[in-house]
Amino acid sequence: MFNININKYKGVFNMNKYTKIGLTALAGSLVAGSVSAATLGVSGGAAMYYSGGDDKANTGNGWTMSDSVTFSASGDVNDIGVTLSIELDGDAASGKTNSGTSYSSTTSMNVVDSHSISFDFGDAGSLTFAGHGGDGAMSAKDDVMPNAYEEAWDVVSGADAGIINGHSGNNMFTYKYSHDSGVSLTIGYINASDAVTDVSYSDMGIEYTGVDGLTVGYAQGDVEAVTNTKSDEHTMYAKYAFGPVTVGVQTSEKDVDGGSTSDTESTSMGLTYQVSDDLTVGFGNHTIEYNSGEDQESTGVSASYTMGSLTIGGAFNSVDNIANTNTNDRSAYELGLTFAF
Numbered sequence: 400m401f402n403i404n405i406n407k408y409k410g411v412f413n414m415n416k417y418t419k420i421g422l423t424a425l426a427g428s429l430v431a432g433s434v435s436a437a438t439l440g441v442s443g444g445a446a447m448y449y450s451g452g453d454d455k456a457n458t459g460n461g462w463t464m465s466d467s468v469t470f471s472a473s474g475d476v477n478d479i480g481v482t483l484s485i486e487l488d489g490d491a492a493s494g495k496t497n498s499g500t501s502y503s504s505t506t507s508m509n510v511v512d513s514h515s516i517s518f519d520f521g522d523a524g525s526l527t528f529a530g531h532g533g534d535g536a537m538s539a540k541d542d543v544m545p546n547a548y549e550e551a552w553d554v555v556s557g558a559d560a561g562i563i564n565g566h567s568g569n570n571m572f573t574y575k576y577s578h579d580s581g582v583s584l585t586i587g588y589i590n591a592s593d594a595v596t597d598v599s600y601s602d603m604g605i606e607y608t609g610v611d612g613l614t615v616g617y618a619q620g621d622v623e624a625v626t627n628t629k630s631d632e633h634t635m636y637a638k639y640a641f642g643p644v645t646v647g648v649q650t651s652e653k654d655v656d657g658g659s660t661s662d663t664e665s666t667s668m669g670l671t672y673q674v675s676d677d678l679t680v681g682f683g684n685h686t687i688e689y690n691s692g693e694d695q696e697s698t699g700v701s702a703s704y705t706m707g708s709l710t711i712g713g714a715f716n717s718v719d720n721i722a723n724t725n726t727n728d729r730s731a732y733e734l735g736l737t738f739a740f
Contacts (some may be wrong), residue, residue: 436474443468446737452715453731456556465490467512480519486532488512524576524584533573535587536604536618537565543616543636544669545645547681548714548735551667551699555731558697558718561687563632563651563665565602565620568595581609587620598623612640630655643673664688678704693720710737 445466450458466489473482487510513532519525527533541564542550552558568589577583583606591599602620607613619633631654638647647669655661667685674680680702687695696719703712713734721727 438473440471440473441468442471442740444737444739446735448733448735450554450731450733453556453729455727455729456731469513478521480517480521482517482519484513484515484517485511486513524574527573527575529569529571529573531569533567533569533571533587535565535567535571535573535589535600535620536585536602537563537587537620537632537634538567539585540604540616540618540634540636541565541651542649542667542685543638544647544649544667544683544685545638545671545681546669546683546699546701546714547671547679547703548701548712549699549716549733550697551669551683551685551716552695552697552718554699554714554716554733555697555718555721555729557721557727558695558716558729560722561663561665561695563634563653563663565618565632566596566600566622566624568592568600570595581607583608585618596622596624597626598629600624614638628655630661645669645671645673662690677706678702687723689723692723693725695720695723708739710739711735712737 443466446464448463448465449461450463451461467486468488469484469486471482471484473480475481489510490512511531513529515527515529515533517525517527541562542552544550552562565587566589567587570589570592572588574586575583585604585606587600587602589596589600591597600620600622602618604616604618606616615635615637617633617635619631621629621631623629632652634649634651636647636649638645649667651665653661653663665685665687667683669681669683671679671681681700683697683699683701685697689695697716698718699714699716701712701714703710705711711734713732715730715732717728717730719728721729
């Protein structure tokens with residue numbers, strides 16, 4: 400972490416040429432806002448993965464990596480905390496879409512991944528505008544069950560298509576508020592755009608953590624990414640930690656307008672056991688119920704071991720009837736070595 404004092408650079412630039420251009424706007428800005436010294440920070444991480452076991456997915460030689468460096472700049476404007484965050488991610492350049500198990504069909508050369516600007520209003524909450532990489536109430540809570548590595552439906556290719564997770568996209572607003580009682584509120588919003596959602600999207604979620612070890616929450620959103628294909632999606636969950644054990648249960652539902660056969664429901668549960676300060680093992684189950692055909696059923700076991708900034712983890716997941724297809728059963732495993740800086 401290092402500091403740059405913006406105020407020390409006052410007067411460096413010759414403004415004589417611009418006194419007749421935008422002088423009123425400049426003066427108004429100076430009166431309206433007082434900027435404190437900015438703080439610049441850098442954090443990052445890197446990981447190596449080995450995956451296999453899925454005979455229906457092309458994972459190359461099994462070895463992949465991910466890397467990420469995030470730059471942040473923060474300061475106060477009239478007692479409002481402002482933070483700019485920009486992530487440089489090699490995965491974005493290579494076209495990778497998740498932790499070493501699948502790739503996009505086309506290669507992107509844009510190494511700038513998640514980026515956002517946030518406004519901290521103190522007791523009144525915070526507002527984040529994410530040009531990319533934002534989360535609303537639903538997408539952040541698609542599966543919050545305890546696990547030691549990844550969700551029971553992850554790692555296996557194609558098993559995530561039916562996950563009920565609302566909608567997220569570029570240029571998303573997210574407002575968050577937390578109360579001392581343990582109640583927190585999240586509201587997400589995306590303005591209508593053909594590239595993201597044809598009808599403006601919004602969702603909301605509420606969570607309570609006022610009882611030691613207990614977390615309960617609910618989130619809901621109306622999705623209409625394509626005009627006249629509206630669906631109401633919601634989820635509710637509860638987790639409880641006692642001693643070294645954490646257990647959880649979650650249920651979600653997607654109702655498509657017009658009584659569509661595309662309606663789905665999902666239930667999931669998770670359990671982790673903290674063997675020691677460094678070692679955690681977990682078990683999870685996730686089921687998606689369809690109006691007809693076979694339900695998609697996922698089961699997974701996972702473990703992770705942490706040594707300072709180094710984490711070694713892995714999961715073995717098995718999914719039956721992927722995407723409501725009774726001939727599509729798959730199993731896969733993934734091992735990961737992750738460094739945080």
